[in-house]
Amino acid sequence: xESLIFEKTQPGRRGYVLPALDVPSIDPAAVLPALALRKKVxxxxxxxxxxxIRHYTxxxxxxxxxxxxxxxLGSCTMKYNPKVCxxxxxFTGFRSVHPLQPASTVQGFLQVCYELExxxxxxxxxxxxxxxxxxxxxxxxxxxxxxxAYHKYKGNARKTVIVPDSAxxxxxxxxxxxxxxxxxxxSDPKGRVDLKALKAVxxxxxxxxxxxxxxxxxxxxxxxKEVAKMVHDVGALLYLDGANMNALVGLIRPGDLGFDxxxxxxxxxxxxxxxxxxxxxxxxxxxxxxxxxxxxxxxRKTEQGFSVEETAPLSIGKMRAFxxxxxxLLRAYIYIRCLGREGIRKLSETAILNANYLRAKLHDRYQVxxxxxxxxxxxxxxxxxxxxxxxTLDIAKRLLDYGFHPPTIYFPLIVEEAMMIEPTETExxxxxxxxIDALNKIADEAERSPEILKTAPHSTPVRRLxxxxxxxxxxxRWRSVPVKVSNPPTPAKT
Amino acid sequence: MDFTPHTDAERKxxxxxxxxxxxxxxxxxxxxYEGDFKIPSGLSEGEVVRLGHELGSRNQAPxxxxxxxxxxxxEHYSPAAISALMSRGEFLTAYTPYQPEVSxxxxxxxxxFQSAICEITAMDVCNAGMYEGAxxxxxAVLLAVRETGxxxxxxxxxxxxxxxxxxxxxxxxxxxxxxxxxxxxxxMDLDFLRARVTENTAAVIVQNPNFFGIVEPVVEMGPIVQxxxxxxxxxxxxLSLGLLTPPGEFGADIAVGxxxxxxxxxxYGGPYVGLFTCKSKWLxxxxxxxxxxxxxxxxxxxxxxxxxxxxxxxxxxxxxxxxCTTTALIGFCANFYxxxxxxxxxxxxxxxxxxxxxxxxxxxxQIPGVRVPFGDSPFFNEFVIQTKVPVENLQQALLEKGIxxxxxxxxxxxxxxxxxxxxxxxxxxxxxxxxxxxxxxEVL
Numbered sequence: 001x002e003s004l005i006f007e008k009t010q011p012g013r014r015g016y017v018l019p020a021l022d023v024p025s026i027d028p029a030a031v032l033p034a035l036a037l038r039k040k041v042x043x044x045x046x047x048x049x050x051x052x053i054r055h056y057t058x059x060x061x062x063x064x065x066x067x068x069x070x071x072x073l074g075s076c077t078m079k080y081n082p083k084v085c086x087x088x089x090x091f092t093g094f095r096s097v098h099p100l101q102p103a104s105t106v107q108g109f110l111q112v113c114y115e116l117e118x119x120x121x122x123x124x125x126x127x128x129x130x131x132x133x134x135x136x137x138x139x140x141x142x143x144x145x146x147x148x149a150y151h152k153y154k155g156n157a158r159k160t161v162i163v164p165d166s167a168x169x170x171x172x173x174x175x176x177x178x179x180x181x182x183x184x185x186x187s188d189p190k191g192r193v194d195l196k197a198l199k200a201v202x203x204x205x206x207x208x209x210x211x212x213x214x215x216x217x218x219x220x221x222x223x224x225k226e227v228a229k230m231v232h233d234v235g236a237l238l239y240l241d242g243a244n245m246n247a248l249v250g251l252i253r254p255g256d257l258g259f260d261x262x263x264x265x266x267x268x269x270x271x272x273x274x275x276x277x278x279x280x281x282x283x284x285x286x287x288x289x290x291x292x293x294x295x296x297x298x299x300r301k302t303e304q305g306f307s308v309e310e311t312a313p314l315s316i317g318k319m320r321a322f323x324x325x326x327x328x329l330l331r332a333y334i335y336i337r338c339l340g341r342e343g344i345r346k347l348s349e350t351a352i353l354n355a356n357y358l359r360a361k362l363h364d365r366y367q368v369x370x371x372x373x374x375x376x377x378x379x380x381x382x383x384x385x386x387x388x389x390x391x392t393l394d395i396a397k398r399l400l401d402y403g404f405h406p407p408t409i410y411f412p413l414i415v416e417e418a419m420m421i422e423p424t425e426t427e428x429x430x431x432x433x434x435x436i437d438a439l440n441k442i443a444d445e446a447e448r449s450p451e452i453l454k455t456a457p458h459s460t461p462v463r464r465l466x467x468x469x470x471x472x473x474x475x476x477r478w479r480s481v482p483v484k485v486s487n488p489p490t491p492a493k494t
Numbered sequence: 495m496d497f498t499p500h501t502d503a504e505r506k507x508x509x510x511x512x513x514x515x516x517x518x519x520x521x522x523x524x525x526x527y528e529g530d531f532k533i534p535s536g537l538s539e540g541e542v543v544r545l546g547h548e549l550g551s552r553n554q555a556p557x558x559x560x561x562x563x564x565x566x567x568x569e570h571y572s573p574a575a576i577s578a579l580m581s582r583g584e585f586l587t588a589y590t591p592y593q594p595e596v597s598x599x600x601x602x603x604x605x606x607f608q609s610a611i612c613e614i615t616a617m618d619v620c621n622a623g624m625y626e627g628a629x630x631x632x633x634a635v636l637l638a639v640r641e642t643g644x645x646x647x648x649x650x651x652x653x654x655x656x657x658x659x660x661x662x663x664x665x666x667x668x669x670x671x672x673x674x675x676x677x678x679x680x681x682m683d684l685d686f687l688r689a690r691v692t693e694n695t696a697a698v699i700v701q702n703p704n705f706f707g708i709v710e711p712v713v714e715m716g717p718i719v720q721x722x723x724x725x726x727x728x729x730x731x732x733l734s735l736g737l738l739t740p741p742g743e744f745g746a747d748i749a750v751g752x753x754x755x756x757x758x759x760x761x762y763g764g765p766y767v768g769l770f771t772c773k774s775k776w777l778x779x780x781x782x783x784x785x786x787x788x789x790x791x792x793x794x795x796x797x798x799x800x801x802x803x804x805x806x807x808x809x810x811x812x813x814x815x816x817x818c819t820t821t822a823l824i825g826f827c828a829n830f831y832x833x834x835x836x837x838x839x840x841x842x843x844x845x846x847x848x849x850x851x852x853x854x855x856x857x858x859x860q861i862p863g864v865r866v867p868f869g870d871s872p873f874f875n876e877f878v879i880q881t882k883v884p885v886e887n888l889q890q891a892l893l894e895k896g897i898x899x900x901x902x903x904x905x906x907x908x909x910x911x912x913x914x915x916x917x918x919x920x921x922x923x924x925x926x927x928x929x930x931x932x933x934x935x936e937v938l
Contacts, residue, residue, distance in 0.1 A: 001596070001794055005606050005833055015834035018842050022924040023853035028737055028845065031852060032872045038739050043612040044837045053832050056603065056826075060584035064601035067583025073592075080497055081587055084539050090577070093550025098563040098903050099763035101554070102889060108552030109762050124530050134625035134764070135819035137806070148667065173806035173816035177636070179667025182811040220524055258935050271497075275823025276600035277590035277783065278623070278763030283895040295663075310905070321566055321628035321656035321752070322763035334546060340536025343496035347516055349496040353508055356520055360512045373520045376511040400596055408592075411807075411830050423552045428499040429508060455791075460595040462796040470788035470800040474777065476607040476619050 001461065002058050005045045006478045013046045014138060032277045036150035042478040062461045063276075064405045070431050074377045074408035074420025075168070075216065076269035077246045082338065085271070085331040094330055099322035099407065103307050114299045116333040117283075123336075123344060124245075124262060125255025126285030130294045132324045136243060138171040139263030139282025140210075142177035142295060145316045146286060147208045147237050147261060149293040153314060158207035158236070162198070166216045166412045171241060180207060187414060188369050191217035193227050206236040212444060213257070214244045214375040216412040216420070228258025237261060237290075245269040246424065249376035260287050270332035281328040282335060295319050349424035351376040360419055361436045365443040369415045377422035379415055380407075385446040390453050392417040395442055397464065398456035402438035429477030495538055544694070553762075554898075555853055560926055561898035564917020565705065566627065566654050567766075570733065571921055572757040576830045580924030585826060590783075595790075601797035604785040604822060607829035610820040614735045614832065614840070616742025616750050621782035623825035624768030624817060627752030628657040631699070631729055632664035633770065633781045633815055638697035638725035640780060646671055646695045648687065651677045652704035655906040657729065670696075673728070678774040680708040680878070687718050699726035700739075703734055703862045706915065707851075708868060708874025713805045716745035732756055732769060732828075736844025736891035741771070748772045757831030767824035778804060781815030833928045846920035847875035850927065855879075857931040863938035867910060877919040878903065878910070881938060889938045897930055906932045 028037060031052045064071065071078040089095065097106055117129045133139040144161065151158045161175035162183045172182040177466075183201050188194040192215060197265065202209070213221045214279050231238045240254045240262035245271045248254065255261050266272050266281040274280075279463060286294065292314040300307050308323075339347060352375055359368055359378040369379035382392040396406035396419070408420040423432060499509070514520060556569055563569075580586065583597060591597030591604075604622045606631065611620040635647055642916040647665070649658060649672050661672060675688070675698075676683045679799040682700065691698060698719045702710045712728065719726040728746040730738075733755035741749035753767035754760070770782055777799065786800035806813040835843060855877050858864050863882040881888055885902035900916035907913060918927065 001796070003603065004602070004609075006609065014839060015575075015836055015838070016839055016848060018571075018839065018920060021846055021849055022925070023849055024850055025848050028848060031775040032709060032737070033711075033847070035711070036709045036739055036872060038737055039733065039743070040616070042616075042735070042740075042838060042840060044610060044613055044835070044840055045833050046836045046838070047833065049573070049834065052830065053575055053579065056579050056585075056599075056830065057582065059599040059602055060579075060582045061599065062596075062602075063584040064593070064596035065584045066587035071589065073589055076589055078587075078589060080499055084542055086581065087588075088543065088546035088550075091546060091550040092557075092674070093547075093553045093555050095759040096555035096557075096569070097553050097567070097762040098561055098760045098898070099567055100563050100565055101559075101561075101762075101898060102532040102893070105559070105893070105898070106762065108549035111550055111552070119533050125527070134629065134821075135817075137816040137818055138625060138629070143523045145663065145666070149841070166515060169805075169807040169810045169813070170816050170818060172811035176811045176813075178505065179666075185861070218520075222523070227526075251521065251526055253794075255654050256527065257525065259609055273586045273823070274589045275821075276585055276588045276597075276604075276826070278625075278819035278821035279767075279824055280819045281765075281819075316666075316924075318656060318659040319663060320626050320660060321654065322626075325764035326762035327759070328765055334542055336499075337534065337537050337545065338495045338542050340537070341531040341533040343536045344531065344533070346496050346498055350500065350518055351513075352519060353500075353505065356512045357508045367709070373522075397595070398594065405596065406593060413759050423661060425498050429504045457595050462595055462790040462794050463596050463792055465790050465796050465798045466788045470786040470798050471803075474784075475787040476605075476608055476777075476784055476800075476803065477612045478606070480613075482637055 002055060004478055005047060005055050008051055009046045013047055013048055014049050015049045015052050015382055040301060057464040062137060068093065069403055069405050070427060070435055071405040072407050072421045072423050073405060074422040075243055077422060077424055079271055079424035080426035081271050081273040082335060085334045088334050089327045089331050094328060097227065106304050108123045110299055112330055112333045114306055116329055119336050120264060120283060121250060121285060124285050125253030126262065127288040128291045128294060129283045129285040131283045131329050132295045132319050133282040134320055135280035135323055136263055136282040138175055138267040138319060139284045140170055140174035141177055142259040142284045143239055143263055144174055144318050146290055146293045148178055150290055151207050159205040161207055162201055162209045164193065166414050167210060167212060168241060168243060169209045190219055191215045191414060192219060193223060195223060198230060202230060202234050205235060206234055208237050208239050210239040212241040212244055217370055217379050219370060220375055220378040221234055224257045243268065244376065246349055249348045251348045260290060266328055266332040270336045272328045272331045279328055280327055281325045297323055307429050326357060347425050354423040354425060354427060357432060358423055362439060362454040365440055377420055380419045380421065381415060382417045387483055388446045388450045390450050392419050394453035394456060398442050398453045399438060400457040401459045402437055404435055495536055506740055518650060544654050559898055560896055562900050562916045562918065563898050565901045565915055566752055567760050567823060567874060568755045568917055568919055569921050570755055570757060570919055571759060573598055573834050574835060576757050576827055580823060580827055585823060591799060594796065598797060601785050602823060603826050603829060605787060605797050607825045608785060610829050610832040611769055612739065614732055616740035617772050618774040619777050620771040621780055621784050622820040623822060624770050625783055625819060626764060626766040626768045627750065628660040630750040630768030630770050631657050632660050634727050634750050635661060635665065636699055637779055638727060639668060639699055642696045644694055644696035646673060648673050648675050648695065648698040650675045650682045650699060650701060650704060652680065652682065652706055653699065653701050654705045680706045680871040681710055684711060684714060691718055691722045691724060693722055695722050695724040697727050699727045699729065701729040703731060703874040705880050706868060707873040709738065709872040709874060711737060712744040720745060720796035734824055734844060736841045737848060747776065753828045758827050765821060767821045767823050767828055779814055781817050783820045841897065850920060850922055851875040851877060851918040854927045858934065861931065861935045861938060867913065874914060878913050878915050880911060880913045883938060884912055888937055892933055895933050897933060
């Protein structure tokens with residue numbers, strides 16, 4: 001393993017040197033009060049540029065990534081991130097623009113944002129989108145605050161948000177922050193909405209029903225129009241968690257199904273790189289009745305060009321400083337312009353084809369949670385391996401030895417020992433076949449030598465980690481002076 | 495160009511393996527959209543690059559535009575090694591490190607990020623990154639309100655207006671009372687705090703340097719806040735900490751900040767990384783992800799996401815926050831920046847910002863028609879001037895000379911007539927500063 005960069009310090013070594021100061025030097029103590037001045041220097045590393053490049057290049061090589069490995073992580077849509085999107089996002093005319101420049105100097109960027117908003121609205125069948133939210137969960141919070149502002153405007157903010165037990169954990173967490181009580185509702189055995197259970201909890205206090213469609217079992221909500229009617233009949237709003245939008249793009253428009261509010265994860269459906277956990281972008285789309293409540297600023301197209309509207313009387317306000325993760329928005333814009341209207345349909349068709357191909361090829365050796373045509377992802381379990389003492393975690397860890405990133409495991413919570421596989425549309429048949437071969441070999445190993453699985457992985461840079469130690473004795477940072485153990489063990493008296 | 499790999503023959507073979515003859519059978523009975531999407535046809539790579547160049551050329555950007563805009567987003571030089579490392583596919587195209595055995599690159603880099611941020615802030619712990627500065631502040635305030643059970647939060651009048659606006663949005667439903675702390679000569683009024691901060695106070699916020707670029711009396715404020723048992727929350731510009739007293743040394747319970755100044759491109763607003771640090775005491779109440787050091791079964795040092803029991807995927811509606819994004823890649827950028835600059839370079843860059851902004855203000859002061867409203871207050875790399883002509887006129891005239899003037903403050907601070915906020919970082923040469931001073935003199 002690579003040592004820490006701090007451990008490579010050589011006092012006096014430099015990785016970057018500033019140009020010589022070309023204005024008169026000043027004494028900080030002459031212009032700043034003594035109390036305002038830092039006394040103790042930060043112990044940052046002292047290393048050369050090559051030290052830095054080699055250290056982090058070697059660290060990067062310890063990662064699995066889309067560029068190096070098949071990464072079928074369910075609900076995360078780990079599709080290929082086209083390099084052309086990166087190239088354009090690195091143009092100086094985009095990356096060096098200050099967010100507070102006058103509108104006249106950023107017409108290109110405003111056009112990108114305006115057109116992206118229109119294209120997303122068209123793809124989703126919504127009236128307008130805000131591009132401001134920084135991530136999916138940020139989008140959920142934005143959407144729920146819009147719902148709250150709408151209900152308040154109509155005279156009653158209402159009290160509850162209904163969330164199915166199959167939902168992503170962010171849904172209930174976002175509802176709490178938006179000031180709502182969370183009401184959980186049971187799904188039917190296929191993870192779809194149980195209409196009876198929904199009816200039992202829907203009432204005049206319901207502000208929003210949050211739904212993921214396709215649901216987290218990868219199945220389309222076939223009763224969606226009935227659900228929408230029930231929700232609207234009590235005056236509530238229907239929210240789409242757009243995490244699974246990769247199944248619908250170009251095929252089905254959420255707005256046509258009766259959704260009032262939705263968020264997209266541009267880092268999923270629209271292929272912006274995940275970056276090891278971010279950055280992201282979570283635009284929120286709404287129907288026409290909700291547009292007055294969208295966050296500010298809004299971009300408008302006028303005869304004089306594009307302009308930025310800073311305030312709106314009913315707006316929920318701002319969700320973050322400045323206007324949004326513009327360089328992420330730009331990547332999504334370039335991606336959609338590459339695909340075009342033909343490409344977006346081919347995207348979801350291929351995603352669905354790939355998921356069903358895995359379902360068909362794997363269902364002999366692995367239990368499929370619900371064996372019917374799926375959308376863009378499919379849920380398997382380790383039920384067939386259980387009698388050998390093998391769990392889903394063991395199968396996932398063994399996949400690492402075969403060079404594949406495992407699927408999402410133990411989610412959705414309503415499926416025991418779940419493995420959620422989302423291949424995405426950018427993977428070839430050859431890759432899928434190699435993955436199928438690996439899973440079949442692992443199924444053989446589970447029968448013949450389950451120990452190999454239970455002790456996997458064997459060939460990764462590190463093996464299974466002591467997570468209990470990490471949580472019990474938190475070590476969250478390097479320290480220049482090692483921390484002394486506060487209660488050293490007393491030697492036993494003899 | 496759609497990035498799907500299958501040939502027609504493969505597609506047919508796969509459909510046959512599934513047991514259907516046509517794709518439509520897989521989506522039978524679903525409410526398919528039958529209309530035509532009003533989206534342009536797809537472009538080839540060459541066409542889309544050309545489109546990118548055309549759109550990009552309709553923006554003005556440094557270095558051709560000589561910009562003095564700051565106000566929470568700063569132009570700093572970012573060494574070439576940073577973008578080279580950030581573009582590595584192994585970093586760029588990995589997901590959140592849920593499988594630590596194949597994510598040590600992401601995990602160790604985040605651990606080093608947490609360590610570097612703790613070093614510069616002198617705080618005990620730092621999480622793996624938030625969306626950006628303003629929402630990080632909102633999360634800090636929600637934490638303070640939750641933990642104290644109190645509702646009053648003191649907000650400086652000198653806080654960045656966007657941060658104030660985001661606080662308004664986040665606390666609108668939490669029955670939080672935001673109290674405006676007046677400014678005196680550009681700094682928070684300590685007498686007001688002494689008189690008003692009580693055992694009903696959940697938190698007092700300070701931004702240092704504040705929105706006007708002025709250094710606040712952060713050390714003097716500490717005892718006032720602590721005596722009331724309230725949270726002392728600091729919003730800091732991390733780059734200023736090469737020179738300024740860090741929040742860990744002035745008693746902050748939580749310090750947040752916008753990481754953008756650490757080598758991250760302005761990018762018309764993002765993506766940036768929010769910094770979130772706190773005293774050890776609040777570790778288990780923090781939002782966001784944390785990376786910890788541990789060992790693997792062979793006893794090897796390794797890193798892993800830890801203390802996840804706080805998080806939404808475990809706790810659902812009882813979580814400390816709904817955040818799951820760490821903005822890891824941008825955190826890497828900040829970490830690469832701090833590592834490349836290192837112990838000495840980090841001090842040097844802060845010092846050059848101080849020297850250049852003071853040189854610039856010295857030049858501006860001498861121009862007839864320029865007034866400095868907070869003349870004696872100490873500042874870091876940004877300052878306010880008032881001019882005899884409206885800022886819009888000034889901006890227009892300077893823009894014709896390829897200069898982006900300071901930000902007009904009219905929208906937020908109408909009481910300061912014709913005021914503008916100018917940032918002068920290490921990227922400006924003496925010649926640049928002399929050039930803008932000359933241009934200002936011509937306009938005024």
